[in-house]
Amino acid sequence: xxxxxxxxxxxxxxxxxxxxxxxxxxxxxxxxxxLVEFANKPILMHQIEALVDAGVTQVILAVSYRAEEMExxxxxxxxxxxxxxxFSHETEPLGTAGPLALARELLSTSPEPFFVLNSDVICDFPxxxxxxxxxxxxKEGTIVVTKVKEPSxxxxxxxxxxxxxxxxIEKPQEFISNKIxxxxxxxxxxxxxxxxxxxxxxxxxVFPFMAKDGELYAMELEGFWMDVGQPxxxxxxxxxxxxxxxxxNSNMLYEGDCVVGNVIIDPTATIGxxxxxxxxxxxxxxxxxxxxxxxxxxxxxxxxxVRQHAWLEGCIVGWKSVVGRWVRMENTTxxxxxxxxxxxxxxxxxxxxxxxxxxLSVPEPQIIM
Amino acid sequence: MLKAVILxxxxxxxxxxxxxxxxxxxxxxxxxxxxxxQHHIAACTKLADCKEILIIGSYTTxxxxxxxxxxxxxxxxxxxxLQEFTPLGTGGGxxxxxxxxxxGNPSAFFLLNGDVCADFPLxxxxxxxxxxxxxxxxxxxxxxxxxxxVHYGCMVRELSTNAVTHYVEKPNSYISTLINCGVYVCSLxxxxxxxxxxxxxxxxxxxxxGQGHPGYMSWEQDVLAPLAGTNKLYANQVSNWxxxxxxxxxxxxxxxxxxxxxxxxxxxxxxNIIPDxxxxxxxxxxxxxxIGPNVSIGAGVRVKAGVRIKESxxxxxxxxxxxxxxxxxxxGQDASVGEWSRVEGxxxxxxxxxxFAKMDNTPLFNNDGRxxxxxxxxxxxxxxxPETILLNSxxxxxxxxxxxxxxxxxx
Numbered sequence: 001x002x003x004x005x006x007x008x009x010x011x012x013x014x015x016x017x018x019x020x021x022x023x024x025x026x027x028x029x030x031x032x033x034x035l036v037e038f039a040n041k042p043i044l045m046h047q048i049e050a051l052v053d054a055g056v057t058q059v060i061l062a063v064s065y066r067a068e069e070m071e072x073x074x075x076x077x078x079x080x081x082x083x084x085x086x087f088s089h090e091t092e093p094l095g096t097a098g099p100l101a102l103a104r105e106l107l108s109t110s111p112e113p114f115f116v117l118n119s120d121v122i123c124d125f126p127x128x129x130x131x132x133x134x135x136x137x138x139k140e141g142t143i144v145v146t147k148v149k150e151p152s153x154x155x156x157x158x159x160x161x162x163x164x165x166x167x168x169i170e171k172p173q174e175f176i177s178n179k180i181x182x183x184x185x186x187x188x189x190x191x192x193x194x195x196x197x198x199x200x201x202x203x204x205x206v207f208p209f210m211a212k213d214g215e216l217y218a219m220e221l222e223g224f225w226m227d228v229g230q231p232x233x234x235x236x237x238x239x240x241x242x243x244x245x246x247x248x249n250s251n252m253l254y255e256g257d258c259v260v261g262n263v264i265i266d267p268t269a270t271i272g273x274x275x276x277x278x279x280x281x282x283x284x285x286x287x288x289x290x291x292x293x294x295x296x297x298x299x300x301x302x303x304x305x306v307r308q309h310a311w312l313e314g315c316i317v318g319w320k321s322v323v324g325r326w327v328r329m330e331n332t333t334x335x336x337x338x339x340x341x342x343x344x345x346x347x348x349x350x351x352x353x354x355x356x357x358x359x360l361s362v363p364e365p366q367i368i369m
Numbered sequence: 370m371l372k373a374v375i376l377x378x379x380x381x382x383x384x385x386x387x388x389x390x391x392x393x394x395x396x397x398x399x400x401x402x403x404x405x406x407q408h409h410i411a412a413c414t415k416l417a418d419c420k421e422i423l424i425i426g427s428y429t430t431x432x433x434x435x436x437x438x439x440x441x442x443x444x445x446x447x448x449x450x451l452q453e454f455t456p457l458g459t460g461g462g463x464x465x466x467x468x469x470x471x472x473g474n475p476s477a478f479f480l481l482n483g484d485v486c487a488d489f490p491l492x493x494x495x496x497x498x499x500x501x502x503x504x505x506x507x508x509x510x511x512x513x514x515x516x517x518x519v520h521y522g523c524m525v526r527e528l529s530t531n532a533v534t535h536y537v538e539k540p541n542s543y544i545s546t547l548i549n550c551g552v553y554v555c556s557l558x559x560x561x562x563x564x565x566x567x568x569x570x571x572x573x574x575x576x577x578x579g580q581g582h583p584g585y586m587s588w589e590q591d592v593l594a595p596l597a598g599t600n601k602l603y604a605n606q607v608s609n610w611x612x613x614x615x616x617x618x619x620x621x622x623x624x625x626x627x628x629x630x631x632x633x634x635x636x637x638x639x640x641n642i643i644p645d646x647x648x649x650x651x652x653x654x655x656x657x658x659x660i661g662p663n664v665s666i667g668a669g670v671r672v673k674a675g676v677r678i679k680e681s682x683x684x685x686x687x688x689x690x691x692x693x694x695x696x697x698x699x700x701g702q703d704a705s706v707g708e709w710s711r712v713e714g715x716x717x718x719x720x721x722x723x724x725f726a727k728m729d730n731t732p733l734f735n736n737d738g739r740x741x742x743x744x745x746x747x748x749x750x751x752x753x754x755p756e757t758i759l760l761n762s763x764x765x766x767x768x769x770x771x772x773x774x775x776x777x778x779x780x
Contacts, residue, residue, distance in 0.1 A: 292675040292692050294709045309675045309692040311709045311756060326677045326694040328711045328758060344694060346711060
């Protein structure tokens with residue numbers, strides 16, 4: 001599998017895992033963010049598999065927190081893919097560029113370019129095309145850009161027809177471009193000369209200078225893209241991902257009497273009678289959905305239980321949590337690990353910390369400590 | 370021989386009971402499966418001496434006729450409806466029909482306000498009254514909290530004789546925690562007192578300060594208050610359950626207590642029942658539904674698979690679709706709740722931590738103009754679509770909703 005594309009040779013990738021993943025709390029209180037399952041697979045595994053597919057043989061994880069936990073869980077999983085995993089441990093947060101300097105030795109062992117990606121991104125990963133495009137223009141770096149509806153919230157990228165980047169503009173007031181940095185790059189080792197071992201932003205302190213030198217190109221992403229670092233976007237990203245599966249790999253989707261639209265159900269999960277699951281639902285291993293439950297636009301994580309006649313829309317149900325009978329949950333409700341929601345309650349936009357037992361309705365969005 | 374008089378008012382009254390009273394006259398609104406005033410009738414018929422029940426109000430005879438004939442059939446007793454030609458007040462109507470009440474020379478008559486519910490201790494009241502030959506009126510009294518007492522008729526009595534020495538209707542300041550329950554035993558001589566009161570009212574009306582109708586008279590203010598301190602008015606304090614039925618929210622509270630009184634009634638359990646529950650024999654309830662506590666289900670209602678209902682009244686021919694949840698709500702006649710929908714209100718029960726606390730009949734809106742949380746009410750024929758939530762809302766009859774609503778009145 002790997003190495004079949006000999007032209008790519010030994011390719012390395014660095015994934016910026018970073019800090020605490022506070023935006024995806026309460027899930028990240030129980031598991032490091034890269035290990036939280038997105039569509040029944042840890043977020044990081046989506047990225048590693050795509051990298052392996054593009055011929056990457058060494059993945060470096062830049063982590064500042066909970067490295068042991070990730071190492072334990074990922075090493076075995078990743079070795080099956082025939083790729084080596086190295087942890088580059090930051091003793092202090094180094095931003096988005098600093099970790100490259102920390103991993104300098106690993107990244108500069110060969111003159112081949114390496115991939116860099118943010119760990120929160122889910123899309124149809126375009127690594128092969130990226131490598132190909134990068135070689136075709138021969139400059140120091142290429143970044144992937146994606147089109148967004150509301151560019152004013154982001155920094156936009158302005159580039160010429162052939163892809164040569166002219167400038168980056170932070171949160172533009174007037175429309176300039178609808179292309180933003182998608183958080184995936186391929187860089188030549190020479191870029192390391194532009195980076196120091198200190199907290200440093202690749203977006204602000206590296207890329208603008210490369211652009212000025214005419215050394216940075218943009219490649220436009222085909223298909224969907226989502227930063228799934230917070231619950232609302234996690235669910236939106238899940239919908240986009242499932243829709244993409246429908247088009248490219250529809251045999252991964254579950255088909256059955258009680259299913260509507262795009263749904264993934266782990267084979268070890270059990271679904272009761274008279275349920276309606278979907279559209280846009282993922283159900284993890286050992287999950288139990290009892291009779292007469294209705295679930296839409298939600299992720300149910302491993303070992304959770306949704307009891308009879310419950311109705312869920314726009315929810316993430318954490319590992320081993322139990323949603324009681326006739327419960328209604330909606331509006332980006334997130335249950336942490338091992339939460340119990342008692343029968344007949346209404347939870348509207350609740351963010352519930354792990355190991356809580358909820359006995360009263362939450363009619364307005366609220367964090368439950 | 371005894372008689373009973375039930376005062377039910379008219380369509381102009383009981384507006385706080387809307388929208389429930391838009392479809393059914395409030396006195397006929399079913400609580401625990403029976404029209405509100407049928408509970409009064411049932412209590413009266415338990416006394417063998419009670420030979421006739423007169424219902425006085427200003428609803429049209431056609432509105433009341435089917436109910437009256439049904440009651441006659443059921444209780445084998447004379448029951449008549451006397452329609453006031455115009456609302457004459459609680460005393461005026463009674464006085465207007467005095468000959469009908471006096472006919473046959475009963476020893477006394479019970480007088481019951483239609484808008485209360487209680488475990489009526491009529492036998493006890495009658496015995497109390499009989500023991501006091503000079504009593505014209507005996508009032509059923511109950512203990513209230515100091516704070517809430519001022520919303521009722523307040524009485525001060527002499528403890529040794531139970532004679533009422535002072536009576537004020539809805540005082541501005543605290544008088545007494547003993548309040549008038551709107552249930553009385555009256556001797557026929559009370560009509561002499563009423564004649565005097567009526568004369569005073571007439572004199573006042575024609576001497577230039579005439580307002581409203583010359584026949585208008587308030588039982589409480591024009592009859593009871595002047596009787597206080599004359600040794601003709603007595604209070605019998607009881608501890609039976611009692612409540613007013615003013616707002617729609619009080620219907621659920623009254624439902625619970627009447628269900629408790631009639632506990633033995635439900636003989637078959639069509640599904641998992643958490644007592645107390647009343648289910649009309651013609652209702653069709655799926656065996657997987659879970660119902661109770663405090664639920665009344667009317668005739669022809671359909672409750673589908675996996676439905677959960679608690680603390681609610683479901684009126685005739687309504688349909689609750691699969692997996693729906695209904696709690697602290699009234700679902701109107703022919704209304705429909707869609708599958709996986711949630712219809713939920715906020716209970717307005719008396720504070721359980723305060724002894725003698727009564728229902729707070731809170732107004733619909735608070736001082737900020739916001740809707741006070743209350744039970745959810747679906748008017749007749751309302752359709753709630755599948756998978757929606759209706760929280761603390763009031764939906765007027767025949768509205769077909771298309772989305773969720775919270776804290777709203779939907780016209």
